[in-house]
Amino acid sequence: MASQSQGIQQLLQAEKRAAEKVAEARKSTVSPSGKARRLKQAKEEAQAEIEQYRQQREKEFHQKEQAVMGSQGNLSSEVEQRTRKKIQVMQSSHQKNKEKMLRQLLTIVCNIKPEIHKNYRIM
Template sequence: MASQSQGIQQLLQAEKRAAEKVAEARKRKTRRLKQAKEEAQAEIEQYRTEREREFQQKQQAAMGSQGNLSSEVEQQTKKKIQTMQTNYQRNREKMLRQLLTLVCEIKPEIHNNYKIGA
């Protein structure tokens, strides 16, 4: 009976050691999964940063060319406005005289559609 008791004790101890090894293996697995997740997050963040930088560079290049276009359009607009103002100043008196002449000189005429004695 003593040998059975001793055998049972050995089995219990072996079972306990096996449970400890399984628990330790689970802990290692959990640590490794956490580590893999952190490494993946770091890689994702690095990739995201790199893509964001590329996007910013492309956007800056595109906006730079648009900035040149807008300044060119603005210069053309200023030039056209200056030309219009010059033409206005040059022709203002002449137009006012023509307008006043048309308004003040009244020539009574019979309308073409008026029928006499109809």
């Protein structure tokens, strides 16, 4: 928050200097065509200064953004790597225990012991 306030202050100072240059150009006692030329030049200088400052701030912002996004990129790659390992462990466990479980299931299903239900009454 403080850096935003500081950035705004710097931008305001740059605009103030630009306004001073424009006012100085207006005050000059040069001929009307020279005065217009100087005024135009002062405006161009002011715009160039403002644009340079804006580019500098954007560059700083992109650097900070890249630093934050870079760390997030590392986290996502770590999470993805862990997920792959867990999936691999589950698949190996499945392959390892598949035969055993099939045998148990078939044993339970195929070994039928016929019994009369306890609630069945012979009349």
